[in-house]
Amino acid sequence: MRGERPARRIVPATLAFDASGTPFSPQFGDVYHSADSAIGQAHHVFLHGNDLPARWAGKRVFTVVETGFGLGLNFLATWQAWRDDPQRCARLHFVSIERWPFARADLSTLHARHAELAPLSSQLRAAWPPLLPGLHRLHFDDERVTLTLAFDEALEAVRGFALVADAFYLDGFAPDRNPAMWSAPLFRALARLAAPGTTVATYSAAAAVRDGLTGAGFVIEKRSGFGRKRDMLSGHYAPRWAVPRPPVRVAWRERHAIVIGAGLSGAAVASRLAARGWRVDLIERGTAPSGAASGLRAGVFQPHVSRDDNLLSRFTRAGFLYAMRTWSDALDDVATPPWHRCGVLQLADGAENEARVADAAVALAHPVEYALHATRADASALAGREVAIGGWWFPVAGFVRPAAIVQAQLGHAARHAGSGPAPMLHLDRDVASLQRDGDLWSARDAAGAEIAAAPVVVLANAGDAARLVDPGADLRRIRGQQSYLRTPPFAAPRVVVGGDGYVLPAVDGIAVAGATYDLESDDPCPNAVSHAVNLDRAERMLPGSAAGVDAATLDGGVGFRCVAADRLPMVGAMVDVDHARTGRAALTGAHFADLPRIRGLYGAFAFASRGLSWSALSAEALASELDAEPSPLSHSLLDAIDPGRFVLKALRRGAL
Ligand SMILES: Cc1cc2nc3c(=O)[nH]c(=O)nc-3n(C[C@H](O)[C@H](O)[C@H](O)COP(=O)(O)OP(=O)(O)OC[C@H]3O[C@@H](n4cnc5c(N)ncnc54)[C@H](O)[C@@H]3O)c2cc1C
Ligand SMILES: C[S@@+](CC[C@H](N)C(=O)[O-])C[C@H]1O[C@@H](n2cnc3c(N)ncnc32)[C@H](O)[C@@H]1O
Incomplete structure (x- = not known):
């Protein structure tokens, strides 16, 4: 598991303007954008500098990573350009980092100056998260546009990202005033998120920036700058050396999953997959969803707080905030939400x-x-x-009554089933075994009859998962x-x-x-x-x-x-425990990426006493993994819930 680090307080930015009326940071002594035009700069430098919109045309997913979210104007201009483009990618991910986010009220003042973006900026402010450290995932436009905000120091955030970027927007303050946003370690960390051809653009033409990017493997050229700036930089990733572990993006071609269990977890997984256009067969042994623990009369959803902001606090915070947002979206046409947010x-x-x-x-x-x-x-x-x-x-x-959340998520899945069909619910069917048949998994009942077959299976059936596969954990x-x-x-x-x-x-x-x-x-x-x-x-x-x-x-x-044993859930690809055991000699000193996984078999179970706060975000993390999209969780949290963590520990102790 990657190392812990002390809690980071998020201090809001100070709202100020320079003599020309341009938003200005007293802390850095620099303006937030070109005094000539923020939106003009966004188009000229960041969109065109990355050959956008042309590069996202026809793609299923396109991922922009930005350093410095500021007022969010680059994001808003990119979202608007995506909306205006008939050739747009199916899903746009915009991942941006901000150490000093503005308070929502200040964003209102700042956005009021850009009336042309008002329909989008009002949605951004409505979804604006509380100023808490970590990743915040916000969905827009029927989840086709996803903003993942990292309220964190840039280097830490980039090192924690689990994603492959298609384009970088580098938008720190001027390099001489804000060196942390242009450092060699940051450029190297960004390069680790790049694939050959990933592009980069920045308004800065400083020699140190060009050299830093070149040193990290980018081929950089000068282009004409925006407004009163003569030059800017633009480039693409083409390292002249072999990259030891290049980031890979492997999505399932046949996007069809069996989800076993229709409790909080299974409903959340079905909803996240359906929203992405997956075909889902949801199998439940009870005669209705929420037959087991998720059928209790009431459950509490709440944050967890610790002085050192430990993994449990960070995961629960992210999960709690994401659950509040997705439950609200799932209930968008319900006048009285079923939950009691009484405190x-x-x-x-x-x-x-x-x-x-x-x-x-x-x-x-x-x-x-x-x-x-x-x-x-x-x-x-x-x-x-x-x-x-x-x-x-x-x-x-x-x-809340957990069954109400299960119903809401299943309803949402049916209504927002992306380009695919609504999930098929198989009630009163008990999966007794899973069999692999070529590229497909077959879920069978006790008599051996097939209930459904698909390339992907998600075990969302709590403790019963261990009956179907060795989880490698107690x-x-x-x-x-x-x-x-x-x-x-x-x-x-x-x-x-x-x-x-x-x-x-x-x-x-x-x-x-x-x-x-x-x-x-x-x-x-x-x-x-x-x-x-x-x-x-x-x-x-x-x-x-x-x-x-x-x-x-x-x-x-x-x-x-x-x-x-550690009271955290098991979310992600299941480990092939037998294979790990027989090959343990070769796995000494292994990392998560080295563990043998069972192709097509994933877990989303062991939610202990926090299924309400954890299940929605866990499902989003799993769906993102299946579709090779940016994860809503940092590496440290992904590792903390990885089903392979106990096998890895046992290997390290020589006890497998
Ligand atoms: C008394 C009690 C109080 C709790 N209080 C809270 C609380 O206040 N807040 C909170 O967040 N959490 C609470 N929890 C925990 C919470 O209920 C669980 O974390 C959550 O319900 C887990 O959801 P799940 O979907 O993973 O599992 P489950 O709800 O157990 O759902 C699993 C589903 O899979 C089905 N299934 C199992 N095996 C198969 C199979 N082989 N084939 C087909 N279907 C199968 C089951 O019928 C079931 O519907 C409480 C739990 C208990 C027991
Ligand atoms: C030029 S502004 C970004 C403007 C923004 N892209 C927009 O569209 O409105 C630079 C931003 O980088 C942020 N920043 C500066 N140093 C940082 C650091 N070390 N880590 C994370 N963010 C930082 C600042 O708070 C500021 O919001």
């Missing part, structure tokens, strides 16, 4: 822990709409009754029970109160408390022992709330989580 209080585990929460809140300085410290008094006011202690307050988090099936509490006598909070378990606000007179973690139990029915555990926790978080409630009289729901 979630995550109570601290004791006074010392609360002090650490307060300290982390200051250090991380996350936007207040995402996460902040709530004292016990704040928390009690939010909950509408006394809570035991303060903790984190996540204002836009909440709870997966635990952990029972959980929720208790349904009538109000009154139970005194429910106004917001979700979590910590050790959770208590939800009442819906139709019933509050859900949960969920137990019963390591040794397989009991499929609710039982009084687990109800007592839930009541006890509720009482500890909300003193006095459970008085008069009798555990023996309660109703509830039971489900089983699928949990990997």
Whole structure:
């Protein structure tokens, strides 16, 4: 797994203008774009400098990578050019990096000066993410235009990208004022994303930039510059040396997948694939979708925050924000979304822990709409009754009936099935085995009858995946029970109160408390022992709330989580464990890329207790991998959820 690095605070840019009225950075002492015309510059330097739109004509996917998102004017001009071009590529990916993004209100002021782009800039601002570190994926125009924003330092961001670029827009401030955007390590990192023929363009004609790009393998020429700039640089990647690991882009030619399991994961995968025009056979053993854990009465979606912004926090943040956006899109024609974004209080585990929460809140300085410290008094006011202690307050988090999200995603998949058919749902069919037949996988029932055949299979069937293939990991099936509490006598909070378990606000007179973690139990029915555990926790978080409630009289729901040893999900190409075992001598010191994979077999399972926050982004990452599109996740997060990580660890320990 690639190394951890300390949390990075995202500080917004300062809105300022120079004497000519051009947006200006006091920090760098430079303007954001040519004083002659921002849009003229975008067309002359960046689009034409990369021979666009001609180069994207007729392609399925075209990927632009930009250093310096700024006001987003290059993005908006490129999106508009794509819209205006009848020969446009089917899908445009624009990946851009920004260390100091503007606040949404400042973007409004800046975009107001470009009325011709108003229909697009208003959509960009509506989708503008909170200023939090990491990658943010935004979809536009029926998902045919995708903007992936990296709020990060340029070099770190580029090193983390999992993509192959078709064109680079280099748009830092002037090289003498902003050397980090023009450094040799950055050019080398960009070159690692390039394929032969990938183009590059920049407004700068500085000798150091030309030399740096040449040194990284680009062939560079001077072209006439825009406005008052005499020259600019343009070029293409053509290294004069052999590249040891050139980036490869291998997409499936026959875009047809079997997805096993119609819970949160399977519905998300079906929706992401269908939106890209894949044919999907979705097989579910139950008589309706959401038959298992995703069928519980309610589940909580919320961020995870840690002082060191660890992998879990970063993955959950990206997943939570992406889920909010895709669920909204999936429900675009629904007046009342099924979720309750009432906010979630995550109570601290004791006074010392609360002090650490307060300290982390200051250090991380996350936007207040995402996460902040709530004292016990704040928390009690939010909950509408006394809570035991303060903790984190996540204002836009909440709870939902997971089946509503599954339905919404399946509906979205049917309505937005790209150029392909709507997913075919096979209910009441249990996949008992998978067989490889030439280039196709065949999913068969217990009698050996074929349910569907396709070149690609996605295991979205939680713990049952291990019955169909050796996952190369220990997966635990952990029972959980929720208790349904009538109000009154139970005194429910106004917001979700979590910590050790959770208590939800009442819906139709019933509050859900949960969920137990019963390591040794397989009991499929609710039982009084687990109800007592839930009541006890509720009482500890909300003193006095459970008085008069009798555990023996309660109703509830039971489900089983699928949990990997590190509690992160298994998403990506499945490893051929037998092959790795027999070839282990040759795999000493192996990296992820060296692991033998089972052709056409992918996983999207082991979502533990965070399926709501994780499944949509995991599905997008998987669909991006299948279509060789830029990943919405950085290498470190992709590695963290790679199904091969346990095999790799075992190989490194000599224990496979
Ligand atoms: C009590 C409890 C409380 C929870 N609370 C929360 C919460 O608050 N927030 C949160 O985010 N998560 C919560 N979770 C976890 C969440 O429910 C899971 O992460 C999520 O449901 C996993 O979704 P999934 O689609 O991967 O698996 P599942 O929902 O288990 O779906 C797998 C599907 O595959 C089908 N299937 C399995 N095998 C086959 C086969 N061979 N052939 C055909 N179909 C098959 C099953 O019938 C099922 O429909 C909770 C879990 C439990 C048990
Ligand atoms: C010239 S402006 C980009 C204008 C932009 N392309 C547009 O279309 O509006 C340069 C941008 O690079 C960003 N930047 C400067 N140094 C950076 C760094 N080290 N990492 C990431 N972004 C950086 C600045 O914050 C600024 O927004």
